[in-house]
Amino acid sequence: MTLTKHELRQGRISFAVWTGAISVLLVICLLVFPEMKGQMESISRLFAAMGSFAAAFGMDRLNFGTLTGFYAIECVNVLGLGGAFFASLIGISALEKEERDGTAEFLLTHPVSRTRVVTEKLMAILLQIAAMNLIVLLVSLFSICAIKEAIPWREILLMHFACFLLQIELAAICFGISAFLRRGGFGIGLGIATALYFLNLIANMSGKVKFLKYITPFGYCEGVDVVTDGRLDVRLVMIGMLFAVFGVAAAYRNYCRKDIH
Amino acid sequence: MDAIKTEGLTKYYGSSDRLTRGIEQLSLSVEQGEFFGFIGPNGAGKSTTIRTLLGLISPSSGEAQVLGMDIRTEKEKILARTGYLPSEAVFYPGMRVRDILKLSADLRKKDCRNDAAALCERLQLDVSRKVDELSFGNRKKVAIVCALQHEPELLVLDEPTGGLDPLMQREFFEILRERNGEGTTVFLSSHILSEVQRNCTRAAIIREGRIIACDSVEALSRSNAKRVSIHGRMDLASLGRVKDLRETQEGCSFLYSGEIKVLLAALADGEIRDLSISEPDLEEVFLHYYS
Incomplete structure (x- = not known):
């Protein structure tokens, strides 16, 4: 566990900044909800006039005036995108940063196997994602209590769980790519998260490209679908987790054979 | 082991x-x-x-x-x-x-x-x-x-x-x-x-x-290369295996790894006022292998 602890220490500032930023944004969103609830009629008219743009965010299918609808559209977007960026960045930099910063020589001339390096770094990523999601969930629940709304437990937990799975998938894919890189991971990580986010928006806008939902993890993390179906789309989740397994397997396979310069 | x-x-x-x-x-x-x-x-x-x-x-x-x-x-x-x-x-x-x-x-x-x-x-x-x-x-x-x-x-x-x-x-x-x-x-x-x-x-x-x-x-x-330093003149072309040649106004200094007989003959034919032949240090050995 030495290396996992070391990774957690090294990443503590980034973890605090991302967790803090996502939490603050969620609190702000929830604090403005009571005001928006009072203007529901005008907001609904506005969304109706937005056409496919509203469809892209699922705003045409849920009532924005209820906490569940608001949470599914606003808060899940914040957590989905913010969490995706955080997960991609910690995943893509995990192995690549050792070579980029020149610390791989220090680390790998100690009696630690490459397999152990990959395993302990992966554990650090999973722990950071789990801790971030737990903190963000608690902040959300406290905020809902603060605005004196009833907590829609099932929907909230399902949406947060979907976001957690999305982050696991993205982190695992980026982790796999990280094993092939020597530098330049940040751009790739952010690029992947952004591209997958927009793929889901496109899939929402047109029925012809619905298949994109099978590619992007944002497909099963769609708050509107989770709330209307009352469950996660298991098929999409399974495909996503398969991508994650491929990512992790690629990380083990390549990093254990890689020449460190 | x-x-x-x-x-x-x-x-x-x-x-x-x-x-x-x-x-x-x-x-x-x-x-x-x-x-x-x-x-x-x-x-x-x-x-x-x-x-x-x-x-x-x-x-x-x-x-x-x-x-x-x-x-x-x-x-x-x-x-x-x-x-x-x-x-x-x-x-x-x-x-x-x-x-x-x-x-x-x-x-x-x-x-x-x-x-x-x-x-x-x-x-x-x-x-x-x-x-x-x-x-x-x-x-x-x-x-x-x-x-x-x-x-x-x-x-x-x-x-x-x-x-x-x-x-x-x-x-x-x-x-x-x-x-x-x-x-x-x-x-x-x-x-x-x-x-x-x-x-x-x-x-x-x-x-x-x-x-x-x-x-x-x-x-x-102690490799077979020797550091030869002379005051005076001699025909280096006849020696063949000369490396790291350093020429001065007084004479020259070089690493020699050929036959001693050939060196002695060349020295005898030259106009030599002073001479020293020494073991090269490791730096000179290195040059011997690299030049």
Whole structure:
């Protein structure tokens, strides 16, 4: 566990900044909800006039005036995108940063196997994602209590769980790519998260490209679908987790054979 | 048992259509307890050899054992008993020296506090400072402590004195001699020949990825090349095997590795006012092999 602890220490500032930023944004969103609830009629008219743009965010299918609808559209977007960026960045930099910063020589001339390096770094990523999601969930629940709304437990937990799975998938894919890189991971990580986010928006806008939902993890993390179906789309989740397994397997396979310069 | 043994060790970089030579058919043996020098200029293959031995890169072909263990299959066991000092020490940003030393010890699952404290004191290393604030020389000291604190059986040093001031270099070699006296094998890769000549018992010279000479430092210095210095004139063209020619107003000086009879005949035919023939130092031997 030495290396996992070391990774957690090294990443503590980034973890605090991302967790803090996502939490603050969620609190702000929830604090403005009571005001928006009072203007529901005008907001609904506005969304109706937005056409496919509203469809892209699922705003045409849920009532924005209820906490569940608001949470599914606003808060899940914040957590989905913010969490995706955080997960991609910690995943893509995990192995690549050792070579980029020149610390791989220090680390790998100690009696630690490459397999152990990959395993302990992966554990650090999973722990950071789990801790971030737990903190963000608690902040959300406290905020809902603060605005004196009833907590829609099932929907909230399902949406947060979907976001957690999305982050696991993205982190695992980026982790796999990280094993092939020597530098330049940040751009790739952010690029992947952004591209997958927009793929889901496109899939929402047109029925012809619905298949994109099978590619992007944002497909099963769609708050509107989770709330209307009352469950996660298991098929999409399974495909996503398969991508994650491929990512992790690629990380083990390549990093254990890689020449460190 | 040999501390290091390689047989035809070869490493090529790059893809199959564009291979770059790292080391080629490198065969070397370093006995346990030796203070061994590994000499060669930049790009000769010194670091590739070390990186291959330590498992950072995989060999393309050939065999190698370190402390009797195979570098491919027993990498972690080798590293547990080896201390490595890189030419350029890089550490994790934001960490203090004491944290780096503890991390290194923890990765080895050893309590090295006593050794670390003693080494830091001798090297005048402040453990409370952040590694980002340290000079190149002080970072080198941190790397020295990391390499030595777990009392390894084999020390692999890659250009170890870069950045250290002369007093620290002296203290460092003093520590190395003590460890060597206690049985530690020291493998010193360097292009500072005086360093190798002063400290090593045996040395190998590497050129373009291949070992071109390997012998005791004394024997290497006593190679058939002689440093000939003359005051006066002589016909150097008739000598043939002349290297490192340095001409002055008074005469000239050169390395000669041919037949002594030919040299004596050329000297006898020349107008020589003064003459000295001496054993070359290791630096001159190096030039002899490289020029």
